[in-house]
Amino acid sequence: MVWDMELSEAIQQRRSTREFLDRPVQQDQIEEILEAARLAPSATNRQPWRFVILQQEKEKELIAEAVTQTFVVNAPVVFVCCLDRSVFTREVVSQRIEELVEINVISREVADLLYLRKMPESVKEAGIPLSAFIDMGIAVEHMVLRACSLNLGSCWVRMFDADRLHALLGLPAEIEVIALLPVGYPVSVPGQRPRLSREDIVLQPRTNKE
């Protein structure tokens, strides 16, 4: 596995890319980006992420009517980042918990506490826990940073019609589309976008003396 860039460099240099060169992304790069998602951490190791990878013009045209911004379908590759609600059922969560007990990541006592939590018995009953959105955020940002380390640009996209996209892709009922991630070589890399200062983002704890 070849890493072209240090993580700190990728964090510094990443920009949301909204214009892509007409240069193909190689299959091994796509695999690397997918691998970055696969290795992401998730609550109770549930790994709720699923991806549809669109590369053919016909496939990208298919989703165009559900996507607000045209740059998305102009990218050489579009990852449709989805969440699988079936991973939150008691049966699947139990499998994940037992795997963690098996390798001593969690003790039997902790596992028993986890089993006390309310868990849906079937996919139909399964909602989406808040931690699942966090899991998705981590996985997709892993992909963004991995793409950047391969000198590829990408952009988180949430502006789309989720129901239409779901129907156009013929996805099963338990799958929810969470984000789109267009990926390709950037036409240009702009300067850093505005950010709050470090002082702005650090909160001071209130001590008893104040």
Ligand SMILES: Cc1cc2nc3c(=O)[nH]c(=O)nc-3n(C[C@H](O)[C@H](O)[C@H](O)COP(=O)(O)O)c2cc1C
């Ligand atoms: C959850 C999320 C959703 C976003 N949705 C969109 C979107 O729908 N369209 C878009 O052009 N950019 C979208 N962005 C990109 C942001 O606009 C961008 O991250 C922000 O302006 C900072 O710029 P930078 O990423 O280049 O640093 C999204 C970013 C995040 C994290």
